[in-house]
Amino acid sequence: MSSVAEKLQRKDQRSSSAKQVRLKLVYIDFWSVVKLSFLIWLCLGIVLVVATVLIWVILFSTGVFGKLDTAFQDILSDPNFSIASSFGLPQVGLFALVVAILNVVAGTVLAAIAVVLYNLSVRFTGGLLVGFQNS
Template sequence: MSSSMADKLKSKLPQKGEKAPKGPEAKQVRLKLVYVDFMSALKLSFLLGLAQFIVVVIGTFLIYLVFVQTGIFETANSVAGEVLGSGSGFDLNSVASIGKTVGAAAAVGLVNLIVITVLGAICAVLYNAAAKITGGLSVGFTNQQ
């Protein structure tokens, strides 16, 4: 009886040259993306714009601190004094103070935030219009574990 059971188990094992089964095979599914929700695209583009706003302001602040610590502003003042003459009274620190620099970066970041938000919404509308004509974008997915 045990030899017949052993024979049955041996027949279930992969033979030479066969690959051992690795579990359930991944099922592949092909779907079509035919619609992008306008509000979802608007929210996502706003968050991306907000992220770039934060990066621009903090990056500008950090670069300004590096310029101050390395003495680039003093070097630029001395070069400007030589080029314009010693009596010109040019002072880069009065033109590019920390408040003005970060304020300008915030203004640029705010404009970019608005532009990115609007472009995200426009892209959603354009995709939805194109998807009505072409039938959408075909996308393949697989279930891997």
């Protein structure tokens, strides 16, 4: 009985008829890219907001803010200073939401600009040559 390595070695020795296809990418649909980039950036925005809130909750529950409060109170000589009250969960969540919305808008606009520039540059370059091989 032969091992798996021997079977793979015999398989490589056989000449396979690999068919190769070369295609040119000469047009990218504008609205498809806009929709896809919007959905990708929307998912990333949701991940950003959830991750930010979770990190804040973990830092608050482990007492990191309390230790930072005592350090800053010693440095600033202000016994009423508190990071948790200055940067509470509503403020941090709202800031993360605003950043996520800006990322969605900016990412979608940049993808739209990129597809327009690509479609314009195809007139000069002839497109992107892509090769596929059947193995």
